Amino acid sequence: MDEKQLRNLLRPQKAPAARRSWRCAEEALLSVGPPVPASSLPAAPTARTPATSRTIRKEQRKAAVLQLIFPREGSVLPHSEVEFRWKSVRGSHFYEIRVVTAEGDVVWEGRVETTRARLPDNIELVPGREYFVSVRAYLPEGKTLKSPTVRFRARQPS
Numbered sequence: 001m002d003e004k005q006l007r008n009l010l011r012p013q014k015a016p017a018a019r020r021s022w023r024c025a026e027e028a029l030l031s032v033g034p035p036v037p038a039s040s041l042p043a044a045p046t047a048r049t050p051a052t053s054r055t056i057r058k059e060q061r062k063a064a065v066l067q068l069i070f071p072r073e074g075s076v077l078p079h080s081e082v083e084f085r086w087k088s089v090r091g092s093h094f095y096e097i098r099v100v101t102a103e104g105d106v107v108w109e110g111r112v113e114t115t116r117a118r119l120p121d122n123i124e125l126v127p128g129r130e131y132f133v134s135v136r137a138y139l140p141e142g143k144t145l146k147s148p149t150v151r152f153r154a155r156q157p158s
Helices: 003-010 025-032 050-062
Strands: 068-070 075-077 083-086 094-101 106-112 116-118 130-138 144-146 150-154
Touching: 068 130, 083 130, 106 116
Parallel strands: 075 150
Antiparallel strands: 068 083, 083 116, 094 106, 094 130, 130 144, 130 150
């Protein structure tokens, strides 16, 4: 196939209802002879559509993460005056914090509107014991987002 025949293959063809369609350039080139680098092929047109924008926004929402900043996994904390901190989640109404033992017994549950909470003075952790903390953000439309559970220990008094 010569160059003129190839050009004719790539020329727009009349289609029903006065629409035009392009023949596949890759298909025409592959049927002619040796492979052609992709960089020499015409670029496919791209258009930003509302559906694409919705998909991007949906992916961004999925990516929302509630992450504890303090304590870090495996930290050793004082047995009293313990404070928990986490990154805020846009649009959250409030946060619920839960501290449990390794056996799953709830030591303390609290509810705050900020991104930090302090263990109440009347709650004292048992030194050397392992605890787990997690935070749940309450979002609009009844949705929630939960942080990964973080393990920590209470420090032995010195």
